[in-house]
Amino acid sequence: MLIVKKPRLEDSLFIFPEKQTIGVADGVDARAGDYAREQMMLTEATLSLLMLKYVNYYGISDNNNCYGQETKTNLHDMVCESVYLPKDNKLGEDAHFICPDKQTIGVADGVGGWAKKGIDAGRYARELMNNAFIAVHNPNNINVQKGKRKVADMIGAVDPRKVLQETYAKTKEKGSSTACILSLNKESGVLHAVNVGDSGFLLFRNKVVYQSPTQQRRFNCPYQLGNGISSDRPDSAWEECIQTIPGDIVVLGTDGLLDNVFPSEIEKVLVQGGGGCGGGGGDHDLDLACGALASSIANLALYNSFDKQNPSPFSENARKTRFEHKGGKINDITVIVAQVVAL
Numbered sequence: 001m002l003i004v005k006k007p008r009l010e011d012s013l014f015i016f017p018e019k020q021t022i023g024v025a026d027g028v029d030a031r032a033g034d035y036a037r038e039q040m041m042l043t044e045a046t047l048s049l050l051m052l053k054y055v056n057y058y059g060i061s062d063n064n065n066c067y068g069q070e071t072k073t074n075l076h077d078m079v080c081e082s083v084y085l086p087k088d089n090k091l092g093e094d095a096h097f098i099c100p101d102k103q104t105i106g107v108a109d110g111v112g113g114w115a116k117k118g119i120d121a122g123r124y125a126r127e128l129m130n131n132a133f134i135a136v137h138n139p140n141n142i143n144v145q146k147g148k149r150k151v152a153d154m155i156g157a158v159d160p161r162k163v164l165q166e167t168y169a170k171t172k173e174k175g176s177s178t179a180c181i182l183s184l185n186k187e188s189g190v191l192h193a194v195n196v197g198d199s200g201f202l203l204f205r206n207k208v209v210y211q212s213p214t215q216q217r218r219f220n221c222p223y224q225l226g227n228g229i230s231s232d233r234p235d236s237a238w239e240e241c242i243q244t245i246p247g248d249i250v251v252l253g254t255d256g257l258l259d260n261v262f263p264s265e266i267e268k269v270l271v272q273g274g275g276g277c278g279g280g281g282g283d284h285d286l287d288l289a290c291g292a293l294a295s296s297i298a299n300l301a302l303y304n305s306f307d308k309q310n311p312s313p314f315s316e317n318a319r320k321t322r323f324e325h326k327g328g329k330i331n332d333i334t335v336i337v338a339q340v341v342a343l
């Protein structure tokens with residue numbers, strides 16, 4: 001599914017597959033666009049939507065320059081596409097969102113162990129990402145100039161730690177989930193990341209230059225957000241700020257990706273994809289390229305997950321902790337590919 005990068009400023013829309021709900025709104029003029037977007041974030045219901053295996057789970061609303069009071073120059077943009085391959089043909093336990101106008105993306109992975117108690121942790125993960133999408137639009141979650149951590153190159157961007165805190169506080173489903181949220185500062189190109197558990201991201205600049213660390217209690221038991229007493233809280237999130245440059249590619253995924261594909265394998269896909277997402281004439285081409293890359297990477301993860309022989313990141317980590325596991329690991333697979341582009 002393509003992200004419409006520059007819709008009319010008055011329009012707003014959302015797509016929430018897990019609620020089987022989509023909607024559009026059209027403000028009567030550019031200022032009314034704010035009203036239309038607010039409606040789209042708050043309105044429930046409209047009409048039914050077919051669930052597709054390859055469906056993207058995200059919301060869109062582009063408010064570039066709509067608020068009018070900011071005249072800063074935006075130098076960086078993040079073009080994203082996602083692919084979700086649930087391991088059964090249902091919704092699975094992963095969820096994600098892409099919010100292009102706030103340059104923020106996130107993934108969550110409901111912890112499968114809840115199934116034994118009859119609880120679908122996918123519901124927790126999906127509520128978490130729903131709430132994250134809403135929290136990204138809360139002006140209180142934008143970095144302002146105060147406090148020692150808020151260095152100049154973070155101002156004006158979504159603060160993913162604040163988003164995670166609000167998101168966590170509002171999520172009431174039973175279950176628990178990992179979560180990783182990334183936000184790119186349009187001016188400085190700094191990527192601000194928070195992560196709880198074993199979802200994560202890699203940054204590629206021709207080759208892999210960064211991989212986020214995993215938080216786990218023990219092998220195959222990640223940190224996880226949840227409402228239970230033994231669950232983790234957002235303040236246990238790992239946090240990092242990374243300087244990106246135009247052309248950089250971020251690959252964000254759940255453990256269904258990270259357990260099944262080595263960074264070097266993703267590198268190969270990116271190289272075969274034409275030296276990066278770029279190479280197109282415009283935003284539309286970039287969207288297409290990121291979508292194709294996300295597809296290729298997700299399909300590689302799917303292929304490897306069924307492989308019972310070859311080493312995988314999961315089997316290597318198992319070996320280090322003296323567990324016996326050969327090959328890949330069948331799992332829900334979420335991949336978001338984002339490229340930083342110069343404006």
Ligand SMILES: [Mn+2]
Pocket residue numbers: 109254255256331332
């Ligand atoms: Mn998983």
